[in-house]
Amino acid sequence: LLTITVGFAGFGLYVERIESSSRLADIDDELARARAGTATGQRPVAPDPGEPNPPDEAGANSDLAVDQPVELTLAADGTILRDTGADNPFAPEELAVLATQRGTVTADDGQYRALIAALPEGTLSVTALPLDGFNAAVDDFRRALLAGGLVVIALEALVVWLVATTVSRPVVRMAGTATRVADGELDTAVGPP
Secondary structure, X not given: OHHHHHHHHHHHHHHHHHHHHHHHHHHHHHHHHHHHHHHHOOOOOOOOOOXXXXXXXXXXXXXXXXXXOEEEEEOOOOOEEEEEEOOOOOOHHHHHHHOOOOEEXXXXXXXXXXXXXXXXXXXXXXXXXXXXXXXXXXXXXXXHHHHHHHHHHHHHHHHHHHHHHHHHHHHHHHHHHHHHHHOOOOOOOOOOO
């Protein structure tokens, strides 16, 4: 029972890590597209909330909501030089930290994913998307794994109880017969082995 429980827990952690990595890779791709659109002057357009998401390059409907990215140009000290796109959610302290990083990072205590790139004039470009959908999906996935784990543990316990009861039934009968004989009931029938 313990071995299966530990095995399922390890499997659950592995699958959760793979799922999180896959979703973050999708968000990173979206950030790269938003950054490329900013560089070429083409801004991503959010779809009408009443319509399904349009097909992506592979022809499949995307399950990622298209959020308006936060687009900032920062000085080396984290001062905002230009603010376009969605409202800036970052505090000055967070912007100072972002100014020291490059590449794709998770910022603002896990609330935003940001792509930070150096610009030729010594400034930085920050393109960020909120992780609300990602965090909600990961939480839902973890709850599903936990519920599945509890069901597996309950089924394991039931099977162990049934097997133990079935296997021990003849031993319990034999012990009962031996106790009756020891108590003086010498006419007790002893069953077949």
